[in-house]
Amino acid sequence: MSLEGRHLIDPVDFTLDELDEVFSLSERIIKKPESYIDICQGKILGTLFYEPSTRTRLSFESAMLRMGGRVLGFSDATHSSVAKGESIADTIRVLSSYADIVVMRHPKEGAPRLASQYSGITIINGGDGGHQHPTQTLTDLLTIREFKGTIGGNNVAFCGDLKFGRTVHSLIKTLSRYPNNKFILISPDELKLPEYLKNILNKSGNVEIYETNDLESVIDEIDILYMTRIQKERFFNEADYVRLKDSYILSKSKLSNSKNSMIVMHPLPRVNEISYDLDEDERAVYFKQAKFGIYARMALMALQLGVI
Amino acid sequence: MSLEGRHLIDPVDFTLDELDEVFSLSERIIKKPESYIDICQGKILGTLFYEPSTRTRLSFESAMLRMGGRVLGFSDATHSSVAKGESIADTIRVLSSYADIVVMRHPKEGAPRLASQYSGITIINGGDGGHQHPTQTLTDLLTIREFKGTIGGNNVAFCGDLKFGRTVHSLIKTLSRYPNNKFILISPDELKLPEYLKNILNKSGNVEIYETNDLESVIDEIDILYMTRIQKERFFNEADYVRLKDSYILSKSKLSNSKNSMIVMHPLPRVNEISYDLDEDERAVYFKQAKFGIYARMALMALQLGVI
Amino acid sequence: MSLEGRHLIDPVDFTLDELDEVFSLSERIIKKPESYIDICQGKILGTLFYEPSTRTRLSFESAMLRMGGRVLGFSDATHSSVAKGESIADTIRVLSSYADIVVMRHPKEGAPRLASQYSGITIINGGDGGHQHPTQTLTDLLTIREFKGTIGGNNVAFCGDLKFGRTVHSLIKTLSRYPNNKFILISPDELKLPEYLKNILNKSGNVEIYETNDLESVIDEIDILYMTRIQKERFFNEADYVRLKDSYILSKSKLSNSKNSMIVMHPLPRVNEISYDLDEDERAVYFKQAKFGIYARMALMALQLGVI
Numbered sequence: 073m074s075l076e077g078r079h080l081i082d083p084v085d086f087t088l089d090e091l092d093e094v095f096s097l098s099e100r101i102i103k104k105p106e107s108y109i110d111i112c113q114g115k116i117l118g119t120l121f122y123e124p125s126t127r128t129r130l131s132f133e134s135a136m137l138r139m140g141g142r143v144l145g146f147s148d149a150t151h152s153s154v155a156k157g158e159s160i161a162d163t164i165r166v167l168s169s170y171a172d173i174v175v176m177r178h179p180k181e182g183a184p185r186l187a188s189q190y191s192g193i194t195i196i197n198g199g200d201g202g203h204q205h206p207t208q209t210l211t212d213l214l215t216i217r218e219f220k221g222t223i224g225g226n227n228v229a230f231c232g233d234l235k236f237g238r239t240v241h242s243l244i245k246t247l248s249r250y251p252n253n254k255f256i257l258i259s260p261d262e263l264k265l266p267e268y269l270k271n272i273l274n275k276s277g278n279v280e281i282y283e284t285n286d287l288e289s290v291i292d293e294i295d296i297l298y299m300t301r302i303q304k305e306r307f308f309n310e311a312d313y314v315r316l317k318d319s320y321i322l323s324k325s326k327l328s329n330s331k332n333s334m335i336v337m338h339p340l341p342r343v344n345e346i347s348y349d350l351d352e353d354e355r356a357v358y359f360k361q362a363k364f365g366i367y368a369r370m371a372l373m374a375l376q377l378g379v380i
Numbered sequence: 381m382s383l384e385g386r387h388l389i390d391p392v393d394f395t396l397d398e399l400d401e402v403f404s405l406s407e408r409i410i411k412k413p414e415s416y417i418d419i420c421q422g423k424i425l426g427t428l429f430y431e432p433s434t435r436t437r438l439s440f441e442s443a444m445l446r447m448g449g450r451v452l453g454f455s456d457a458t459h460s461s462v463a464k465g466e467s468i469a470d471t472i473r474v475l476s477s478y479a480d481i482v483v484m485r486h487p488k489e490g491a492p493r494l495a496s497q498y499s500g501i502t503i504i505n506g507g508d509g510g511h512q513h514p515t516q517t518l519t520d521l522l523t524i525r526e527f528k529g530t531i532g533g534n535n536v537a538f539c540g541d542l543k544f545g546r547t548v549h550s551l552i553k554t555l556s557r558y559p560n561n562k563f564i565l566i567s568p569d570e571l572k573l574p575e576y577l578k579n580i581l582n583k584s585g586n587v588e589i590y591e592t593n594d595l596e597s598v599i600d601e602i603d604i605l606y607m608t609r610i611q612k613e614r615f616f617n618e619a620d621y622v623r624l625k626d627s628y629i630l631s632k633s634k635l636s637n638s639k640n641s642m643i644v645m646h647p648l649p650r651v652n653e654i655s656y657d658l659d660e661d662e663r664a665v666y667f668k669q670a671k672f673g674i675y676a677r678m679a680l681m682a683l684q685l686g687v688i
Numbered sequence: 689m690s691l692e693g694r695h696l697i698d699p700v701d702f703t704l705d706e707l708d709e710v711f712s713l714s715e716r717i718i719k720k721p722e723s724y725i726d727i728c729q730g731k732i733l734g735t736l737f738y739e740p741s742t743r744t745r746l747s748f749e750s751a752m753l754r755m756g757g758r759v760l761g762f763s764d765a766t767h768s769s770v771a772k773g774e775s776i777a778d779t780i781r782v783l784s785s786y787a788d789i790v791v792m793r794h795p796k797e798g799a800p801r802l803a804s805q806y807s808g809i810t811i812i813n814g815g816d817g818g819h820q821h822p823t824q825t826l827t828d829l830l831t832i833r834e835f836k837g838t839i840g841g842n843n844v845a846f847c848g849d850l851k852f853g854r855t856v857h858s859l860i861k862t863l864s865r866y867p868n869n870k871f872i873l874i875s876p877d878e879l880k881l882p883e884y885l886k887n888i889l890n891k892s893g894n895v896e897i898y899e900t901n902d903l904e905s906v907i908d909e910i911d912i913l914y915m916t917r918i919q920k921e922r923f924f925n926e927a928d929y930v931r932l933k934d935s936y937i938l939s940k941s942k943l944s945n946s947k948n949s950m951i952v953m954h955p956l957p958r959v960n961e962i963s964y965d966l967d968e969d970e971r972a973v974y975f976k977q978a979k980f981g982i983y984a985r986m987a988l989m990a991l992q993l994g995v996i
Contacts, residue, residue: 109730114417116445118438126762127782130734133760134786137732144441146434146455147762158649161656166435166648169671170442340782341774348777363785422725424753426746452749454742454763466957469964474743474956477979478750 076378079188081197083206083246091213097371097380098214098364105138108370111379112141118171119145120163121198122178127340128198128207131362132175135369139379144170161190168192173377175207176200194376202238208339209242210372211365216296218364219335219357223247224278227293229256232300232320232345234265239339240300241269248276256290257283260316263302287320292329297322299338299345299358323347327355337361384686387496389505391514391554399521399554405679405688406522406672413446416678419687420449426479427453428471429506430486435648436506436515439670440483443677447687452479469498476500481685483515484508502684510546516647517550518680519673524604526672527643527665531555532586535601537564540608540628540653542573547647548608549577556584564598565591568624571610595628600637605630607646607653607666631655635663645669692994695804697813699822699862707829713987713996714830714980721754724986727995728757734787735761736779737814738794743956744814744823747978748791751985755995760787777806784808789993791823792816810992818854824955825858826988827981832912834980835951835973839863840894843909845872848916848936848961850881855955856916857885864892872906873899876932879918903936908945913938915954915961915974939963943971953977 075090086094101108117136119129124147133143160178164187167174174191176184177198184197199205216223228247230240234257244265247253255273257265264283273279284290299322304313321344322336338346338358350356374380383398394402409416425444427437432455441451468486472495475482481502484492489509496503507513525531536555538548542565552573555561563581565573572591581587592598607630612621629652630644646654646666658664682688691706702710717724733752735745740763749759776794780803783790790807792800793814800813815821832839844863846856850873860881863869871889873881880899889895900906915938920929937960938952954962954974966972990996 114446116442126765130760130762130783130786134732137758137760138730142445142450142758143760144438144445144451146438149434157651162649165667166670167438169667169674170438341778343773359781359785362782366785422754424750450753450758452746452753452759454746457742465959470957473975474978475746477975477982478746 074378075372075375077194078376079191079195080206080372080376081185081188081195082204083209083242085206088249091210094210094368094371094375095214095217097375098367099218101367101370102218108139108374110140111374112136112139112377115139115141115173115377115379116171117141117143117145117373118167118174119143119147119198120149120167120174120176121145121147122149122176122183124148125177125199128177128205129175131365132196132198132207132369135366135373138366139370139374160187163187164191164195173373196372196376199238202236204242205238206242207365207369207372208239209246210368211361212239212243212298212337212339213246214364214368215335215337215357215361220295224250225252226295227254227256228296228298229258229287229290229294230265230298230300231258231287231322233263233302234259234300235263236303237300240298243298244269245272248273248279251278253278254280254282256294257281258285258287258290258320260285260320262312262316287322288326288329291327292331294330294334297330297334297336299336299342301339301341301343301345321345321347322350324349324353327353330355382686383683385502386684387499387503388514388680388684389493389496389503390512391517391550393514396557399518402518402676402679402683403522403525405683406675407526409675409678410526410672416447416682418448419682420444420447420685423447423449423481423685423687424479425449425451425453425681426475426482427451427455427506428457428475428482428484429453429455430457430484430491432456433485433507436485436513437483439673440504440506440515440677443674443681446674447678447682468495471495472499472503481681504680504684507546510544512550513546514550515673515677515680516547517554518676519669520547520551520606520645520647521554522672522676523643523645523665523669528603532558533560534603535562535564536604536606537566537595537598537602538573538606538608539566539595539630541571541610542567542608543571544611545608548606551606552577553580556581556587559586561586562588562590564602565589566593566595566598566628568593568628570620570624595630596634596637599635600639602638602642605638605642605644607644607650609646609649609651609653629653629655630658632657632661635661638663690994691988691991693810694992695807695811696822696988696992697801697804697811698820699825699858701822704865707826710826710984710987710991711830711833713991714983715834717983717986718834718980724755724990726756727990728752728755728993731755731757731789731993731995732787733757733759733761733989734783734790735759735763735814736765736783736790736792737761737763738765738792738799740764741793741815743978744793744821745791747981748812748814748823748985751982751989754982755986755990776803779803780807780811789989812988812992815854818852820858821854822858823981823985823988824855825862826984827977828855828859828914828953828955829862830980830984831951831953831973831977836911840866841868842911843870843872844912844914845874845903845906845910846881846914846916847874847903847938849879849918850875850916851879852919853916856914859914860885861888864889864895867894869894870896870898872910873897874901874903874906874936876901876936878928878932903938904942904945907943908947910946910950913946913950913952915952915958917955917957917959917961937961937963938966940965940969943969946971
């Protein structure tokens with residue numbers, strides 16, 4: 073069993089053992105990056121971004137360049153000829169000749185899965201609509217493992233918009249495959265975790281759930297505090313957005329009762345959901361988390377390309 | 381006589397012997413790509429796309445990267461500073477310092493030719509308006525040579541929009557320089573090959589022409605069936621487009637009387653002019669054709685840069 | 689004292705000795721470029737262009753590629769996710785993980801300086817609003833040094849729009865730090881050099897100033913004639929633009945009384961402020977100047993990265 077040639081469209085495509093393989097390699101790269109600077113020599117990453125996502129795209133590009141590979145692609149298909157009436161199947165069959173591995177971001181849910189069915193090369197889902205963003209989940213899990221030693225056995229709080237957040241949904245589902253986590257779900261009533269997801273968690277048998285809308289009442293229990301952005305584009309009217317957007321702003325003072333070992337994570341970009349006064353605090357690990365994203369992507373692509 | 385430093389603006393810029401040199405090298409690369417992975421080390425390809433063409437751009441980029449070279453440029457000049465009132469002559473004189481070879485796509489016919497007159501480095505025309513697209517023609521000829529052994533001596537059918545198609549015009553003109561081809565021109569009356577092109581063919585003395593609007597009546601004679609897209613943007617009104625667009629859809633059943641050795645080519649992207657049921661058929665070579673495009677461009681640039 | 693890790697936001701960030709170090713290295717690269725083709729191997733340049741500037745971006749990219757490094761980034765942030773509500777501070781903290789050195793162009797004055805305060809890696813200002821464009825100034829000074837031997841001791845004429853031109857302001861301020869230059873300021877009354885800049889020049893004690901609106905009356909004195917574009921977007925009404933734009937068009941005939949050793953410089957792009965008939969004249973060095981821009985940027989980045 074190997075990850076060579078395997079697509080990553082949804083985190084469930086990989087077993088826990090396979091995820092572990094990605095994280096173990098990530099950690100070896102973190103410890104000795106100079107051993108990996110030319111393992112992808114001669115390899116080409118295709119970046120097919122049908123909607124812009126500068127951060128995800130550049131993280132993938134940096135990952136490939138740091139392993140000695142090269143990159144080609146497009147960063148926005150709205151002005152591009154690939155958008156003109158051609159099927160995803162045809163596009164990917166042609167682009168399979170241009171690159172050795174592809175990351176695809178697409179506004180339509182399911183597009184990367186469809187592409188993987190026609191592709192001659194490995195496809196990584198770089199985000200499809202409100203659906204999946206598996207390499208963000210890899211990034212999050214690697215960050216937890218780096219700071220907590222293990223991915224299971226933690227009290228993990230999710231705070232903010234738990235209704236619409238793709239990142240949170242994907243992480244919650246994947247974490248529920250690991251043993252002995254407790255999930256503390258902190259959100260306004262309007263933005264609670266959807267029922268279908270709670271059912272998945274309950275069925276997993278691995279997770280205890282606690283819901284609240286008061287962060288401070290639970291702060292002393294938390295090992296990992298995962299903050300999310302309350303996105304304007306998710307609301308139907310401006311008034312709801314304005315009323316709710318500041319409800320869950322994290323400041324240093326709100327953390328006064330936390331464990332010293334607690335970590336604050338955030339997928340970034342933040343707007344104002346974490347005060348700047350927290351940035352220099354040791355508990356704030358969100359910029360390190362962004363950096364781990366590069367290592368997770370290096371490990372993933374190296375394994376998929378079979379160069380390790 | 382060598383191709384080093386030679387511009388390619390129009391296929392007639394190269395003699396048949398020179399085209400043969402490109403195809404011979406293409407074939408050597410196809411057989412042993414690992415021998416060519418660093419022949420362009422230290423070389424830079426400039427991609428100057430004054431209008432977007434993702435497919436052509438990425439094919440060039442992949443070709444250069446696969447030879448160990450590097451790429452810089454722009455993919456759409458509409459938002460770019462190069463579009464602001466500066467002459468093509470000035471732009472190319474500056475960009476000549478940045479790269480070692482340039483591919484230029486431009487909406488205005490003649491722009492790449494003009495650029496070549498002021499450039500310090502080699503210019504390849506990546507498509508200029510409705511005019512020329514010589515590397516598509518190289519791709520098509522290489523495909524014919526790979527599947528048929530020789531570029532001359534075939535019954536070549538062109539089907540669909542023969543009036544406006546730049547790709548078809550360029551291929552027809554170049555094929556008419558090779559001996560003993562018969563051209564079967566299949567189109568609705570509204571989209572017939574222009575008279576000036578028929579005159580060129582007749583003058584060449586190399587080609588026999590037969591016109592029809594019924595594919596099935598000639599299918600058993602064809603060695604190479606070149607399908608084209610009926611482009612919406614070529615029509616003055618929607619009604620004409622709708623009436624004609626489906627006239628020449630190729631399906632597996634329409635090919636039942638064809639030779640087994642017949643090949644179906646298409647410059648891609650297709651919209652609906654070839655049914656998906658044909659994709660797995662051995663006669664359908666259009667995805668392989670797209671792949672040959674990379675090899676043709678590798679060979680072309682290697683010869684122009686004098687690295688072979 | 690070393691330039692390793694030092695930001696370049698404004699030319700005054702570097703002492704004259706440090707500028708000299710950049711120019712000396714530039715000259716060594718010009719003489720023997722093959723010695724520098726892999727000094728940046730493994731290094732990544734991030735190109736963060738919050739507004740498009742194809743020429744500046746490609747000059748930086750070419751500089752990095754010619755030293756064996758690699759490039760990632762974006763060329764226009766208007767459609768980019770980095771533009772969505774995130775602070776410059778956050779963006780640069782994340783991007784610091786992706787690259788080893790960054791060039792930032794931003795429409796807001798001061799943005800690159802702000803970024804440098806949060807960045808883990810070296811920032812180069814690639815132009816911020818009407819404020820600074822220090823690598824253009826390095827390019828201009830290197831060109832003067834190459835053609836005149838020294839940067840001081842020349843009669844330098846600036847002609848055209850001296851009121852709004854960022855390039856000219858930056859060059860004038862920096863040149864005023866060198867000894868024994870005479871500045872001849874040639875412009876219509878509406879586009880004269882701002883008073884605050886004249887005060888800086890007078891305080892420097894290094895510069896003699898002469899103002900006129902008649903180029904031909906001073907042409908025989910000039911060692912360096914720096915032409916500028918009269919930019920349409922700087923005017924409040926079309927009539928003023930039309931009246932003034934052609935006032936300062938340089939033609940070969942206007943140079944008949946110049947010194948043979950005089951050089952004509954221009955930051956490019958030109959629109960019509962220099963006649964094409966001058967391009968082949970030995971005094972016209974503006975295309976060579978564009979080429980020197982690559983060498984200046986190579987030297988700058990090599991020193992900042994500490995690879996020399």
